[in-house]
Amino acid sequence: MSVQFVLDAAGKQTAVLVPIREWERIQKNLQKPAAAKKAVASGQADKERFKEEFREAVREMQLVKAGKQQGRPVEELLAELRELPNQDA
Template sequence: MSVQFVLDAAGKQTAVLVPIREWERIQKSLQKPAAAKKAAAPGAAAKERFKEEFREAVREMKLMEAGKIPKYPLHQLLAELDNEP
């Protein structure tokens, strides 16, 4: 790899020139940890889905308490939960 350093008048390094192929390799290696983290945490999507569904349930409860949507009986809720995958 032929990296070149750019120096200012005082001799301090201010920039680096990297060959394009090396730069592309660096970019790919920087993107891998994020992809690896997603792959390493397969439950992350399920956790986010649960959190969103819970938020929606709280919104619905508040609307029911305010009388903006009808309340429904507990047996109906339990029946819905039994039918979910």
């Protein structure tokens, strides 16, 4: 690999010339961690949202069991589930 440095009039390095194959390799390696980090962050957000929704469902069931809230019809639950985005896509 023959990397070349570009210098200004004062001799300070201002740029680097990298062979295209090396540049493509660098870009590919740089994209991997970013994509992995994004996937982890997205998965973590989904996990947190699921946990919060599950907590809310448990609270709701406890209120129904204690007679402090009326239960919802199963048809309402099924309609709500049909509106969820398809996670297989």
